[in-house]
Amino acid sequence: MLPAAATRVTPEEYLAFDRASEISHEFVNGEIRAMTVGTLAHGVILTQVASTLVGQLRGRPCDVVSQAIRVRIPVSGNYLIPDVVVACGGTRLEDDQHDTMLNPTVVVEVLSPSTANYDRGEKANMYRRIPSLKDYLLVSQTEPFVQHYRRFGDEGLCLLRETEGLDASVELESIGCVVQMAEIYERVFPAESTEAYSTEETS
Template identity: 40%
Template sequence: MNALPQEATRVTPEEYLELERTSEVKYEYFDGEVFAMVGASLNHNRINRNMIQKIGIQLEGSPCEALSSDMRVKIEALEKYTYPDIAMVCGDVNLEKKKGLDTLLNPIVIIEILSKSTEAYDRGTKFQHYQLIPSLQEYILVSQHDCRIEKYVREAEGKWIYSLYGEMGQSMTIASIGCELLLSDIYYRVEFE
């Protein structure tokens, strides 16, 4: 999804959560600003569906689960709330429960499907912010415009190792949850421009 800044005055995290509780629109929050989430393209939706389905099948019977873009994630170090396209968690699910809302605190994997309007943000500032989540082990960026997936894996020393996948015949392993995905499955029915 794409975020568009709102022309509102600065708000507190509590005011943001109250807005989230009463609004039909999803918002992200950072540093007193709220950003409305706008609709996604057909390619974006197909990639999201394909990944959730394939990951879900592989996670049956495991302590891990994949959560869709409706699961809000909090970066506690920044008091930032965001909606990744897919968040995965294993074992105990740690939630912040405020204003009757659930917010995930301990994702292990975050996947963002890139759009032209958010790609630079997803690669830069947003990734820097996600790195502040202690539980996060893998960050995956999926292009919706061509066959290209970039994966970052956190090493024990806090270093991030980069891998690139760019051919339909390749498979990508998400080691922290024990899944392997074929790029041809991720991009099933996706039409590149």
């Protein structure tokens, strides 16, 4: 049973609960938050982002994981589960359970209408606390649009650029990858259409 929202738990209690659960949860300021099921477009986009990065990073000391590993936030002790996370140069794990990463290099979140403000605000502020994190991408699922935050020295993560359109690309200098928008949005926004997946029923 998920603890009541008003009940504060320790990180240790959260980890024990989440590891025994059939669904994933994040841990923010003492609260356990269940992960919601995404849309088809959400799943396709995160899979295509991960697939593109895996292809470009093959043969290099990098791990690409999608919705399958926690990231621990320093100081606060919060735990988040990114849509896609990349660690290069040797992945550091929190304990012998091998399910919590300490040193992400790139994090990608696919925005949903219900979580967009959270991903841009509170969640972005948590990710900023991770010294190893160099790039943070927010990917829209309603239009071909990506917001790219990059770490600039002691300034933390700052908005570098906003990219839109299927002909554009997103450059991740920290891991030496260039991701084409057409690859991110293949089938979600076909080149000949500006429409997202239809919600109409077919007979």
